[in-house]
Structures are given as C-alpha cells and as structure tokens.
Amino acid sequence: MSRARTAQSASVKAVDSSINELISTQHKQQTEHGVPMNFATPVKGSQLNLSSLLADLTPRTYTWSRLKAAISVHRKVLLTPRTLEVSNLDMSQDLFTTPLRTPLPKHLRSQLLRHDSLVAGENADLSDAEKVYHECDQQCPLPWEECILPHRMKRCVKIGEGTFGEVFSTTNASGDTVALKIIPVEGTKKVNGEDQKTFGEILHEIIISKELSSLKGKQQNQTCGFIGLNDLHCVQGCYPPDFLKAWDRFDQQKGSENDRPDFFEKDQFFIILEFEFGGIDLENSNGTLASLGVAKSILHQVTAALAVAEQELHFEHRDLHLGNVLVKTTKETTGSFILNGTAHSMETKGVLVRIIDYSLSRLEIDELTVSCDISKDEELFMGQGDYQFEIYRLMRKENGNDWTDYHPHTNVLWLHYLCSKLLSMKYRGSGGRGVKVLREELTRFYDNILQYSSATEALQNCPMFQ
Structure with a gap:
C-alpha cells in the first residue's frame, strides 16, 4: 500500500484476535433471539450507481438538467421511468485528505445496476465540462485571480495533500478561515504518478460533497x-506563485509526498472546492x-x-479512520x-467535530445508489499494523464483498475503531477527579458498541449517550 502512512506501533491499541468471532456472534444472537431493531435504518429496494451514471450521459439517455434535479440540493422535477444503460467510471479519491489516507488502486470502479431512469428534459445535453461549469455557476473556466482574490x-x-490534489487554508470575504482543495483535471500530465481526473469523474465528488454538506x-x-462546502470554482492557468510558496513552506516543515505543482501550463484546468475550516484531524x-x-463528546458527535x-441518505462512510x-x-x-x-442536544466539551473524505462511502439520493466497488481491491484488505486495516476485512465479511447493498453496521465498526484509538491517546488533563469513571465508561462503550445494528440504534440505546 504505497502511499499509506501506518500508525506507529507504540500508538496502536492491541485488538483481540477474536474480534471477527465477537461481531458475528453478537449479530447472530440478535437475529436468533428476535431482538427488535427499533432504530435500524430500512433498506431501499431500488438502486442505481450514481458515479457510473455521471460517466456516460449521451443524447440517447437523458439530460444533465434532469440528473441534477434528481440529486442536487435544489430538486425541481419529478422522475419519470425510462430505461438507461451506462458504463463504468473510475471512482474519485479523497474528498479532503489528511496525512493518514487510505490508498485506492488505479482501477477502483463503480458498478451499475439496470434501473428505470428519466425522460429527456427541456435542455440540450451538456458536455461533462459544461456540467461542471453549471455546478460552479460559471459559463466557462475563469482565471485564478477572479475566483481567489490576490x-x-x-x-x-x-x-494537507492527497494523491489528486493539494489543500490550503486562507480567509474568505468575511475574514473566516476556509480550506481550499485544489484538483487538476483534464490534463495530459500525470500528477503524483497518477492520471488527472476528468470532468466526468470530478462530478461525483462535487455532488457527494454538496449532498452531505x-x-x-x-x-x-x-x-x-x-x-x-462553501463554494466551488473551475479555473484555468498556471499554478499561482503564492500557492507555490505555501507549498514550499509545507515541504520544508513537514515534507511532501506530492510533486511540486509548478509544471502545469496556462491551459491547465483546476477545480477549487472551498470548505469550511474543520480543524485538525485526530x-x-x-x-x-x-x-x-x-x-x-467526539464519539457522541460522530455517532x-x-x-x-443513515436516516436521510442510507449512508455508510466505510473509511472513518483518524485522518x-x-x-x-x-x-x-x-x-x-x-x-x-x-x-436533540449534546455537550461539546469545547470541540466541534467534522467528518470528511467520502471516497469509499455509500449513500442513496432519490433512489439512486452511490457506491464504490472495492471487491477486487485485494491490497486494501491486506494491510497490517493497525486496527484500521482490520475494519476493511470486517466490512467485507459482513457484506459478503457486495458493496452496493446497505449495511449500516459498518458505521458501528468504525465507531468501535474510533473508541479504541481515543482510549489509547494521551490527554492534557490525564489526572483529576472523574478520569477513572470516564475511562470505565468509554471502555464499556468499546466492549458493547458492536451489538448495535447501526449508528442510529447506538445513538438511541447506548447508555453513554443517554
């Protein structure tokens, strides 16, 4: 797993080798004894892979305006059945990547199920580039300076950085700190050893980011x-000198795994996603x-x-590691x-939590299923040295290596992982009254969380959240 940074062995909490048996036994017991899952999320029957849908829209299928109406936050039209066939698409990586990132192979692909689709709309079919401009509320790519003022x-x-882009912080017009994720697209030059994303591929990331935001x-x-997600731009031109200076400072202080982005020419396209500043990763x-x-509080907020x-989108994150x-x-x-x-309300204890990076996630929007088929990505399931890699194998065992269907217990697996990491961390206030009680409470959470079928059920029934 060439680009992964595994945790140092000193910070890894030992995991019982019988974890597979523990999970399967707990689920089996609940099923056999008929324990009611009052808060489990119901599964929808109709499914269509959105990322594949975005890959190959032709005049014979239907228009982008209808697709956007079905999946964007501004839904305007009703769905009308019509048969649609589409081809596969490489999945986009790393929504907002941090140093500990999950490597994805080159041929990570989504799968498509046949499904009734939509009738052709009132507008002519758009190219992938025009679809991106539409999402950015632009008519064409703009110069860097028009989108990010000098x-x-x-x-x-x-x-931060990821295989397909760089992340910078700056301020917006109100003086608030924001994060800019900059992704080169449609160019012929490789970026960090990988082909650049196409406009069609970046659409997947844009839409998922909008939906969860x-x-x-x-x-x-x-x-x-x-x-x-605050704003979205498509720009064209060489990498600005100020961003290159910031890139160099990061490289000197922390060391970069990426190529210095000074080789892009004036015809290069970039997508800039402006996110709220979420803080520091765990x-x-x-x-x-x-x-x-x-x-x-972190566990409560994440759950x-x-x-x-889960309730709104039948969502599974599937990659909720510390980064x-x-x-x-x-x-x-x-x-x-x-x-x-x-x-509902909950105590913050002085911190706010933000979840990022949906590159392996699964959700549904208006009966469209967005999923990532990692069934053949053996490298992802061969990682060693951290409980993170065991979670991928546990998810595969639970869903039978079918990554289209909805299995919200995968969210519970990641809560178990997060709890194990939080228990092994060091804290500024390591002593004082109540610490022993809190550690015992978190330990009970770790011991019992796997019995719940979803994050929803855990939230409603776990004693720690009551």
Whole structure:
C-alpha cells in the first residue's frame, strides 16, 4: 500500500484476535433471539450507481438538467421511468485528505445496476465540462485571480495533500478561515504518478460533497457533522506563485509526498472546492485534546452525524479512520442535531467535530445508489499494523464483498475503531477527579458498541449517550 502512512506501533491499541468471532456472534444472537431493531435504518429496494451514471450521459439517455434535479440540493422535477444503460467510471479519491489516507488502486470502479431512469428534459445535453461549469455557476473556466482574490492568495497556507490534489487554508470575504482543495483535471500530465481526473469523474465528488454538506439545512434529519462546502470554482492557468510558496513552506516543515505543482501550463484546468475550516484531524491530535471527556463528546458527535446520514441518505462512510475526523475548538457548550424530526442536544466539551473524505462511502439520493466497488481491491484488505486495516476485512465479511447493498453496521465498526484509538491517546488533563469513571465508561462503550445494528440504534440505546 504505497502511499499509506501506518500508525506507529507504540500508538496502536492491541485488538483481540477474536474480534471477527465477537461481531458475528453478537449479530447472530440478535437475529436468533428476535431482538427488535427499533432504530435500524430500512433498506431501499431500488438502486442505481450514481458515479457510473455521471460517466456516460449521451443524447440517447437523458439530460444533465434532469440528473441534477434528481440529486442536487435544489430538486425541481419529478422522475419519470425510462430505461438507461451506462458504463463504468473510475471512482474519485479523497474528498479532503489528511496525512493518514487510505490508498485506492488505479482501477477502483463503480458498478451499475439496470434501473428505470428519466425522460429527456427541456435542455440540450451538456458536455461533462459544461456540467461542471453549471455546478460552479460559471459559463466557462475563469482565471485564478477572479475566483481567489490576490490578497487571499497571499494568506494561503498549505495544510494537507492527497494523491489528486493539494489543500490550503486562507480567509474568505468575511475574514473566516476556509480550506481550499485544489484538483487538476483534464490534463495530459500525470500528477503524483497518477492520471488527472476528468470532468466526468470530478462530478461525483462535487455532488457527494454538496449532498452531505446540505444535511445542515434539512428539516427532518439535520446535522453539521459533515464538512461544509462553501463554494466551488473551475479555473484555468498556471499554478499561482503564492500557492507555490505555501507549498514550499509545507515541504520544508513537514515534507511532501506530492510533486511540486509548478509544471502545469496556462491551459491547465483546476477545480477549487472551498470548505469550511474543520480543524485538525485526530491523527495529529494525540496529546492535544483536553481530557477523556472530550473523547466522549467526539464519539457522541460522530455517532449523531452518522445516524442522521443513515436516516436521510442510507449512508455508510466505510473509511472513518483518524485522518477523516476533524476537531476544532469552540466556545459553544452544546451542539444540536435533528433525527427523524426530533431535536436533540449534546455537550461539546469545547470541540466541534467534522467528518470528511467520502471516497469509499455509500449513500442513496432519490433512489439512486452511490457506491464504490472495492471487491477486487485485494491490497486494501491486506494491510497490517493497525486496527484500521482490520475494519476493511470486517466490512467485507459482513457484506459478503457486495458493496452496493446497505449495511449500516459498518458505521458501528468504525465507531468501535474510533473508541479504541481515543482510549489509547494521551490527554492534557490525564489526572483529576472523574478520569477513572470516564475511562470505565468509554471502555464499556468499546466492549458493547458492536451489538448495535447501526449508528442510529447506538445513538438511541447506548447508555453513554443517554
């Protein structure tokens, strides 16, 4: 797994070798004894792979305007049955990647099921490039300076990187810190040894980012637990000097695994996704969090976010390692979410959590299923040295290596993983009253969380959240 950074052995919590047996036994017992799963998320019957759908829209299928109406946050038209056939598409990687990232092979592909689709709409069919411009509210690519004003460029700081792009922080018009993910597209030059994404491939990332970001404004199921997408641009031109300077500073201080992005020419296209600044990932938070009380709040916030997404989108994250959970300090003492129309609150303990990176995720939008077929990616299931890699094998065992169907217990597996990591971390306030009680509470959570069928059921029934 050439680009993975595995955790140091000293920070890895030992996992019982009987974990497979434990999980299978707990599920078997629940099924055999007929324990009611009152809060398990129901499974939808109709499924279509969205990323494949985006790959090959032709005049004989249907228009982009109809597809966007079906899956965007601004739904405007009704669906009308019509047969559609589409081909496969390489999945996009790394929504917002951090140093500990899951490597994906070159040929990671989505699979398509035949499904009734939509009638042709009122607009002519658009090219993939035009679809991207449409999502960016642009008519064509713009110069860098029109999208990222020069004074914002001068403030940029590189904060992360992924195989397909770079991540910088800067400020927006209101003076708030934001994160810019910059992805080169449609060029012929390889980036970090990989082919550049096409416009068709980047559409998948854009739409998924919008859908999960939009959960913060829903009425029935609402959460701010997923990273917010603020803005979106398509630009053309060489990499700006200010960004190259920021890239060099990062390389000098931390060392970069990526190629210096100075080889792009003036005809190169880039997609810029502007996210809210989510803070620091848990991988880089060891020793910085205040207490085990913060760890408890992090688990509560992550579980709530997953539960809301389960109910609204039949969501499985499938890759919720420490690098994909961001935390930032807050003065707010409580957070809130809405689950199935009922409002709830929870203690923040001074931190807000944001979940990122949906490159392996599975969700449904208006009976369209977005899933990532990793059934043949043996490298992903061969990792050693960290519980993270065991989770991939456990997911495969549970779903029978079928990555299209909905198995929300995978979210529970990642909660188990997160709890094990939080228990092994160091905290600034390691002593004091209540620490022993908190550690015992988190340990009970670790011992019992696997019995729940979904994050929703865990949220509703786990004693730690009551």
